[in-house]
Amino acid sequence: MRFKHFFAALGLGLLLAIPATSLGQGRVSIxxxxxxxxxxxxxxxxxxxxxxxxxxGDHVHVYVDTREVGILRKLKGSYLLETPSTGKHTLCVKVVNKAHVPVGIEQCVQVTVK
Structure with a gap:
């Protein structure tokens, strides 16, 4: 009976040692x-x-503030930003599904345009 508890604890320990991103939850890096x-x-x-x-997720969208400005089919690369107006802006990359609905995986950065 002790072996069952040992193997259960070992399995849980191994699961906790694996980073969440390697479990296929996804990530965005700007x-x-x-x-x-x-x-x-x-x-x-x-x-x-x-x-x-x-x-x-299926692909990604680019947002400037709350406005969608681009659809990206490549999972790694760059996107040429249209010149935003001067001032503070939020740039976001969001993972979306095939219906173009965000799935909650995203990253945003704050920038100032002068």
Whole structure:
């Protein structure tokens, strides 16, 4: 009987040792621009991303503030941002399903455009 408890505890320990992302839950990483960055309105500004859509995701959408500005079919790459107006903005990459509904996997960064 003690062996059952031992193997149950061992299995739980192994499960807890595995990072959540390796269980297929998905993730989004925005590598540029950095959170808090200042963008020059006259420059070409790119959003650089890397995505694991997880089991419920299909592709990703790009948002500036609350407005969808792009659909991305590649899970890693960059997206040329249209020059946003000066001021503070939120840039987000959100994983969506085939019906284009966000599945809750996202990352956002705050930027200031001057």
């Amino acid at each position: 590598t540029a621009p950095a959170d808090g960055a200042t963008l020059d309105a006259l420059d070409e500004n790119r959003l650089v991303y890397d995505v694991d859509p997880g089991p419920r």
